[in-house]
Every structure is written in structure tokens, then in C-alpha cells.
Amino acid sequence: MNKNSSNTMALAPNTSNKKETVCIFGTGDFGRALGHKMIQSGYPVVYGSRSTQISNLIPKDAEVLGHAEAAQKAAIIIIAIQRQHYNFLTPLAEILRGKVLVDISNNLKLNQYPDSNAEHLAQLLPGSKVVKAFNTVSAWALQSGTLDASRQVFVCGDDVEAKQMVMNIVRALGLTPLDKGSLLAAQEIENYPLQLFPMWKFPIFLSLGLTAFFFLYCVALDIIYTYIYEKNNFSFFIAITIPNRVCPVMALILLALVYLPGVFAAIIQLYRGTKYRRFPDWLDKWMLCRKQLGLIALAFASLHVVFTLVTPLRAFASWRTGKGIISQALNNKTEPLDHTTAWLSDSYLALGILGFFLFVLLGITSLPSVSNNVNWREFRFVQSKLGYLALILCTAHTLVYGGKWFLSPSAYKWYLPNIYILSLIVPCAVLVVKFVLIFPCVDKPLTQIRQGWERNPKYSK
Amino acid sequence: MNKNSSNTMALAPNTSNKKETVCIFGTGDFGRALGHKMIQSGYPVVYGSRSTQISNLIPKDAEVLGHAEAAQKAAIIIIAIQRQHYNFLTPLAEILRGKVLVDISNNLKLNQYPDSNAEHLAQLLPGSKVVKAFNTVSAWALQSGTLDASRQVFVCGDDVEAKQMVMNIVRALGLTPLDKGSLLAAQEIENYPLQLFPMWKFPIFLSLGLTAFFFLYCVALDIIYTYIYEKNNFSFFIAITIPNRVCPVMALILLALVYLPGVFAAIIQLYRGTKYRRFPDWLDKWMLCRKQLGLIALAFASLHVVFTLVTPLRAFASWRTGKGIISQALNNKTEPLDHTTAWLSDSYLALGILGFFLFVLLGITSLPSVSNNVNWREFRFVQSKLGYLALILCTAHTLVYGGKWFLSPSAYKWYLPNIYILSLIVPCAVLVVKFVLIFPCVDKPLTQIRQGWERNPKYSK
């Protein structure tokens, strides 16, 4: 939806007013792609190149000159060369004085250099106005005209007018400029396209590891054990039954892991008697990926819901239902309704539904556009109060469902506990400690510490 | 996701370029937390304090001086003191002339003072450049480094350069500055962190009240009545059966309440013959919380869907199914398919599914990021056309499902109507009146009035 107006603009560029010439240093892929797009949008383009012989891939309508001559023709020069070659620009410092230099470079890995490329360029050519832009756009997307991903172009620079000129070009190309402030933001902008879900790595690997473990655990107990000792081949359990046993276990454990670091942090603060000391590194990192853990937990919970709801459609389920009914019919009797079973069945379903409902609510509020529109108090209320309520409901759901297995010997095949029992350890521990933490005698000093009070002030004069 | 790059920056601050000294007036919790964070990000920090004795909680690397000396050391002064103490700054006016003063204060309640704190400060010290910032960030979140909620820092101020300096600091601390314009926006920014879902209060209380009423109504008719007169104990209905009766009723009524004020508004405009008079206050307020009413209705509808889909998993349902089949089997006969029943059952399910589908679509378009990307025509189309279609489908779903009860005496236990019948009153009324309003003879004058025509122009000269 947000692309419509921009598209229209890109397809019907405003060619009524004459556009200023743009110079591009460098004839690599990105320089060429950008030049093509600019010519399409009505800008005269001049390429600055060491040799005008190698430039046979350059768009037809563009001029190709030496660097110095090209730079003199335009007020804006796009530096489409790599950082290691920036030094060759220093002899041109006098020609580039007062011009707008657009740094579009990217690095190969995060924090490759101590300073950002744009700041490095600004240091080399203190007389020029350096603006960082275009590095988050891909040459391929620019060329093909089909920008799948975000059309946002992050722009930063110290000179407001230079930035404005670059942002106008960005707009004329049908992209959306986003002002990120002064050149200090260049490092952030340069790191941006190098990331592939950096905050998701640990949560995803943790989930994959745990899922593999629980899956094999269930295969061993539910299929192999049954096959060996009961001579029943339930290998088709791999498709639905076992995934639907692993998903809820993962969802519950990951949800508890979202709230565990908060409990640790409270204990550490109570022990230290101050909030003015950094948490251990592992706790900091854990706290920073709580949102990701929570979203993965929500994904597992959603899968559990769908896997559960398709149960009546399974051939196995209808066979089992039919068998039960036929055996009653053949015995010529109708079993009366067992009220305890009805209560238990309805309770765990209702608890699960409500828990999942709150869980989805938490997921929706963590969408960027929603969380940007709630303030800190509201976010705390949702994520803390409703989050704990969801954890309580989901734990209760599991307890009511799996409770009967705790004392049943059939839950301990090969002396190993059923995974329902394993899944309850972390959430119960979190809930018990949290319950202790909200006792007034513990809560009061904790609140004081969080408001800045210190048990043993250290920096006394 | 949007926190990644900022985090990286916060963890690896750009310490290469020397940062300007920042002065903080006030050694309260927030002043200390902000100082800690600034020192971590490479800023030299000077505290201005009445007495340098009490400052034993201040970060080690910070200097502590008297107010005047501290202010002279920095171009930016953060005013971390409360509004009622701002008067003590007036003697320092000469020293603070031309400096950037950052007002970070919050009030205890909405609109506590006639003007905003930042405007008050600017009035007290007309020679200084006041910038409002940081008030939406919590000290605890700043200190612990784990900013759960939005990293947005709203910034406003009349001096563009001063604002730019403050926004650079915000960025260096790993937060996202958001320029809200001139100091006029300070009141809005100061009110922001004080709110706890203000628009949600009335819709939530209304829903809770109605839900409680309908729940007790159902408990009385479905459990207590059955227990007294039919000696059947269906207490387990509390878990799923009754919630699944209350949820659809609530969803339908709330959805109708979303469209009711629009109908009222049209009637009032037709009666008055002008659109240039304010609606009564209650109608204005009701119209402003339509979005919230609609989202709560969607929540109830979603719960109804899940509660309905788990039906086949309930012990009660499988017992009832079994009982029905066994009684047929014992009588040695198979009932033929009743086509009327099949039609009714499939119709109400299909109507419900389509209604819920449109309802979810309405919910998605009310997400801030989606609704910001559609224009007024598109939003009207979705919310009005599709909204009414959803209301029609959901009402038809209820009518087809509950229709058979209208004339059945068993629907009037204790002479009280079944809640299906109650739930249909408001939606049917809305639909009937809306149907009248789209007749040309009514629609034409209404459209004229909405385009500015008046029946009895009053302000004639």
C-alpha cells in the first residue's frame, strides 16, 4: 500500500522542471544502476572515471569524463567507489570544496573500520559536505525497478541544505528518504544492511536445539518404546502427534524463559542493594532477546493450537472414536457422562484458550507500529501484567491436562519422565520466585532500589 | 528488529571523536541514570548541585560542582529538577544565556499546570534555548540498559540547532529521536507518559459490565434452571459452553455499537439540517472510541471462533455424539440425512466464517502502520462498506443459528428470553435504520448537508 504513490511518481516522473546535473564517481555495478535510474528520472548524469575506455557498460545518455572535469560539472557528486580507494580523492580536494559528496559505500562485515566510511570521507575532505545515503538499497532492486523491500533510504549528514538536496533526489527516484540526523548516524546506517536478524540468532538456535531434543525424546518414548514393548507401530505419530506434544512444551518453556531474566535481575539487585551496577553480560544479552524468545514461543503456541484443532480430521482420531463407540454399542450399554472428566476436559481447554488469547495480544503489542504508539507505562502493563497472566494460564492449562500423569507409572517409560513433567519445571520455578518477590517484605526494598536507593552507597566523598 | 542497529551502537559506542561536556542540574534518580548512560556513551558529565556533599550516589567519573560553575563548563544543560523548583534558575539567567536547556520533567497528572513545564522554563529564561526531551524514557529502563518499550525519544524546541544537538545525544545513547516540532508540542509530550490507555477505559468497562451480566444471565438460565427443574448438573458449562454463548453475543452487540453513533449522527444532522453544529458531548466521545469498541468486539469474536472449534475435543461433545450414535445402532436403524438441517448448519457456519473474515480484515486495517498507509477514501471504504457487510453477515449468522428458538417455548425459561434473542436487538435496529438512511429520499439531503448545505442558514448578515 505505501508504495502506490511513489510508484505513480516513478512511472510518471515530473520532467517539467529542469533537473541539476549529478556526477557519479565510479563505474561499478551500483554506480551504473544508480546512473540508469537517475537518467530515467530526468537527471543529466556525468560519470567521473580514471579511464574513459573501460566505461562501455555505462548508460548511453551519460557523459564520461575524468574525475576533475566531471566534478566541475555538478554540485552533487556520488562517490560510488570503495573506502580503500578514498585516498585518491585528496588531490581533488580543491575541486570538491563546497560540493555535496554522497557516500553510498557499504562494508563487508559489521564494524570493519573504527569509524564509518562517511565520517572517514568527511575527514579526508573537510571542505566538502558529506551526506550518507543509498547504501541500504540494492543495485539489483534499483535496476529492475521492482523494489520488493522497503523503499526507505536512510540519509544523514551535517549540512542541512546538502541533506535536503540529496533527499530531493531520493524522492525523485521514487524512494522514501528518512532523515537520521548528523553524520554521527553513518555508522548505524552502514551497519544496517549487513545484519541478518542479529537478535534472532540465539533464540532461534536455542529453539531448534530444544525442539530437536524433545522430538527425539518423544520418538524414543512414544514410538520406539511402544514398538518394542507393546508391538504397536505408531510411526505415523511423527507427523502430528509428536509435533503437537513438542510445540506446547517449547511454547511454555520459551515463555518462561522470557520472564526468567527479570526474576534473576530482581534477585541480583536485592543481593547487591543497588541498581547502579551493570548486570552480568549474559543477563544483559538474555534481556535484550526476550522479545524474540516471546515471539518464537508464540509461534510454537500457534502451531500447537492448529495441530490440536485438526485432531478430529485425522484418520487415527476417527478410527479411535469409532472403536470406542462400537465397543459400547456391542456391549449394549451407554456410558453415563463422567462429570469429573467433563470438568477437567473443559477446564484445560478454556485455560488454554484464554492463555493463548493473551499470548496473541502480547504478540500484537510487540509489532513495531503498535509498540511505538504505546508509552512506557502502557507497555509495562501489557508485557508484565498480561504476560505473567498468560504464563499463569498456560502453566495451569498444562497442569490440568498433564496432572494425572504425575503419579501414573506409565508416564515413566524407561524411568524417564514424560515431557509434560519436564516442561513444567521452568515455568513453575519462575512463578514461585515471582510470587515470593511480590511479598511486601521483598517488594518494598526492591522498589526502593529501583527508585535509586542504595543499601551501601560507595561513592561517598 | 528495530532495536538491533541501535543496540550495536550502544554496545560499541563511537568513542573516536571527542564528545562535548554535558551538564546535569539535579542529582535525583533520573539525573543519575542519565549521567551514567552518558558517561558510558563517552560524554564527560558535570553535575550541578546545591551541595556537593549529598552527591555520593553520583557516577564516579562525573564531576560535581555548584550550579553556576557546572553550567559554565557545558553548552548543554539537562534540567533534572522538578517544575516547582525552576524559580531558583532565574538568578542564573545570565550564565544560562544562549545555552541549550533540556527539560526532562514529567508531571504527576494530566494537564496539572496551564502551560507545559518546558514552556514555563522558556518563559523564565527567555535567553536560553529550551528543548523538551527524554521525559518518555524511564530511569529504570535507561539504567538497566534493557529498554523494553519504545526507544523513541520525543524532542521539541523552537531553536533548530539546539534541537539538533540534543537529537545527536539521544542517538549516541542508542535511542531514537523523534522531532515533534516547536515547543508548542511540549504539552502533548508531557502528557504522553501519564496515560494508561485513556481511550480504552470506557469500552473496557462497558464490555466487562455487559459480559458479567450476560454470564450470570446464562448461569441462571442454563445451569441453575436446569438443575432445579430438570435435576441435571451441568456446572461444567461454566468453562466453555457459557463463555461460548456470551462471546458471540458480546461481539455482535459491540460491533453494532460501533455503527450506532454514525446512525445517530446522521439523524441529528437530518433533524438540524446542518453539519455546522457540534454533536452532543456523549456522541462525540462515543464516536472517538469506536475503534476500541470494534477491536474488543473482534477479541470476543476470535474467542468465540476458538471456543467453537474446540467443541469436538470436549469430553461432553464426544459423549453426546457417542450417545446419539449408540441409540441409533441399538435401534438397528440409520437416520437419513436431513437436508434442511444440513443446509441450516452449513449456512450459519459459512455466514459466520465470512463475517469473521471481514472482521479480521477490519482489525488489520486499524493497525497504525496499515491505517497510516491508506488514505481517507480507502479507510472509509474499508471501515464503512466492509464494516457494514461484516455486521450484516454476523447478524445473519446469528439469525440462522438462533432463529429456531424465537418461537420455541424452551427459549423462555422463567419467562426470560434467550440471550440470542437479546443479542439481536441492537444490530437489527442499526441495520434497519441504516437501510432507511440509504433510501434516496433520505440519502440525498443528508449528502447535501455533509457537503456544507444548510436548511436554515443562521449567520446571515
Next chain:
Amino acid sequence: MNKNSSNTMALAPNTSNKKETVCIFGTGDFGRALGHKMIQSGYPVVYGSRSTQISNLIPKDAEVLGHAEAAQKAAIIIIAIQRQHYNFLTPLAEILRGKVLVDISNNLKLNQYPDSNAEHLAQLLPGSKVVKAFNTVSAWALQSGTLDASRQVFVCGDDVEAKQMVMNIVRALGLTPLDKGSLLAAQEIENYPLQLFPMWKFPIFLSLGLTAFFFLYCVALDIIYTYIYEKNNFSFFIAITIPNRVCPVMALILLALVYLPGVFAAIIQLYRGTKYRRFPDWLDKWMLCRKQLGLIALAFASLHVVFTLVTPLRAFASWRTGKGIISQALNNKTEPLDHTTAWLSDSYLALGILGFFLFVLLGITSLPSVSNNVNWREFRFVQSKLGYLALILCTAHTLVYGGKWFLSPSAYKWYLPNIYILSLIVPCAVLVVKFVLIFPCVDKPLTQIRQGWERNPKYSK
């Protein structure tokens, strides 16, 4: 949620500081509505009108003067007249010199004039500072105080201070200004409110057409054929059974159509040996509406999921289940579990669940707020890798489910293939070609071409 603070502000406007007079040229509906709102927010309003006699609908507190006198009273003049009457402003050029002119006009259709109205106005009155604003707000919404849609007001203009003044007014009216840069953006802003889902038109018409075709195809084969040859009346299949046959077919075909243009593009590039030539127009347009195709496919998939999950609730389904069980019971035998059926049933359900799960994930990442927060690499990873995985899973789901029909003669009623077979053509073709394209011998030259290499460089000097 995002409206709260603004509402509060609108209800309790900051009347403490005196506001500058605003002049409005034109007494049409929008001029009046804006004047009303401004007076409510504390601005003195002067109307400039040709004749002060016709102005009897103007708000009571506003002054009405001739154009010249009115313009002299204010620094900001809102031009609430239509573009074709702009010429009458040229005699006033001297009076309007240095003033801020706010162009709020809209056109009746897209790209009605070669240049935007605001640029036209700026050209007519080069001495004035033209700012484009307010055109995306509706008069009705402004008047009634109940802004349903976005409160965003797009603002653009060449003069930064003039823009700042207008943005302050926007804020004071309780709306959210959004700076879109220089006056070049005016065309985009003017086109914005004229669009009604422009990118959605083709995908929606395509879907409606295909849906109608498949629906009638199914009605013919499943209802009419059965009625004629088997004397069975299954007309109630229209409500659920046939929609649930059409929805998955549509979802699969549309999902394949999302990935088909990418395959075409790769083939065209391989054939041409260069990426520096535009794709044919139809391919460009197709690529631009892939997101919309994908979202419609997701809608069909979601409907398919819900339609499938309600199956056990249908009267027809429970009748069929009961019939099957009773016939077994009457024969006094219990059929053993058929492991092949159990495997097939569980596999296609599990494949469908996983495919749908990935599909929903794709849908979530295409929400504007999420896709703006992922970079190009991340978006490519999700949309390309996960997208193809979803397509593979959904195709496999259909193959496992419908596979048995391929060789069964009952799938070819009237010599027409079952729609399952039809639905598999496009996805299988896409997957096969894609499989060929990832062979190293094909993938290597394609990657080179996409990095800028050309087989037959043309622009050689």
C-alpha cells in the same frame, strides 16, 4: 492509541499563548470547516471573499473582508479555492509577497495537470512561500471532530520556516504533520487522496474471475453431475464444501503466481545476457503487484483453514461419521487401523499446517511497520527462501491430499479433470523451472548478470 494525546490536546487547546491570525481565501465547504476548527483551537480567522454578502455560512467568530484587506491581516493565507481560479491571485502578488500560502487543493483525477497545484501556485506568485498541506484531510472529518482515518497531514514546501509555521497549526488542530520535503513532493501528496487501492485492482479482479470460474466448475461437477447421474441432491455443498474446494485451489495458484514473474525475469535475463534492459511492461506491472497477490492468496488460505476446521461441526459430517460407525456396529465388527491411511491423513495435515504457518509469517513481514524494520537482506531471505519453502509445502500438501485422484476415473466426470489437478499445474511448473535455475551451470551466469556482467556489451565506444 496514537490518537490519545492529540485528542487531549484538541479538547483542551493551549489557549494561554495568543495565536497569530490566519487568513482563509475562499468560503467553500473546506474553507468553512477549516475555519471552524481553527477558531475552536484559538486562532483568530479572517476570510477573504469576493463578496461579503454570500458569506452567511461562515463561522460566527470569523471576520469577512475583501481578499486584499484580509491578506494584510495575516502572515499565513490558506488558499481554499480551486486551481482554475488561481489566476485571480496574480493581481494580489504584491500584497502576498513574503506571506505563507497554504495550498490545500485536490484534483478530481490522477495527474490531471502536468504540474502539481502547489507548484503552479508557486510559479504564479514567486514572491510568496507556498506550502502544501491539509489536502489529505476530509472536510467532513474535520468538521465532525471525529477523524476516523489517519490524522496525518502531509506537508511540503521549499521554505523551512514557512513549513514550520504550518506544521505548528496542524499540531494545534490536533493533527499530526508529516514533513515530505520540498515542493517537489506536492504532486505525490496531491495524488494520494485520489487513489482507491490502485495496486489492488488487478489482483482483486483476477481473483474474483478465477474464483467465479472454479466455483461454477465445482457446482457443475459436484452438484449438477451428482444430481443427474447419481440422483443425489447435494445442493447444500454450495455453502461450505465447494468454497472449501475453491479456496485452497485459489490460494495455491495465486501463491505460485507470486513467484512466476521472478522465474520469467530470470529466463529473460539469461536469454538477453544483461540486466541493463527494462523488462516488458506486463512483467514490470506483474512484479509490482506480487505483494497484493500474495496477501490475497493468504486470505484464501486462511478461509480454507477455517472452512476445514469447522468440518466436524457440520450436520453432514456428523451424519456421515455416524453412518460409518453404525454400519460397522451392525456388522458386529471393528475395522483395524489402516496405517497407510493414517500416514497419508497425518502427512497432508502436517504439510498444510507448516505451509500455512510459513505463509502467515510471510504475511506478517509484509506489514508496513515490520517490513520497514528489516533490511534488504532480511526481506529477501524471508520473501524468497521462506516463500519458496511455503510454496513447496503447500504443493506437497495438495499432492498428498489429491494424489489418489490422478488415476481414479471418478476424478474425470464429463471428461473434465478435478480442480485439484488443475490447481497443481502452475505451482509445479514454477517449482520445476526454479529447480532448474538453481543448478550451478544456470545459477552462475545468472548471478554474474545480476552483478552487472553483460554477455554482449553494447555501449562500447
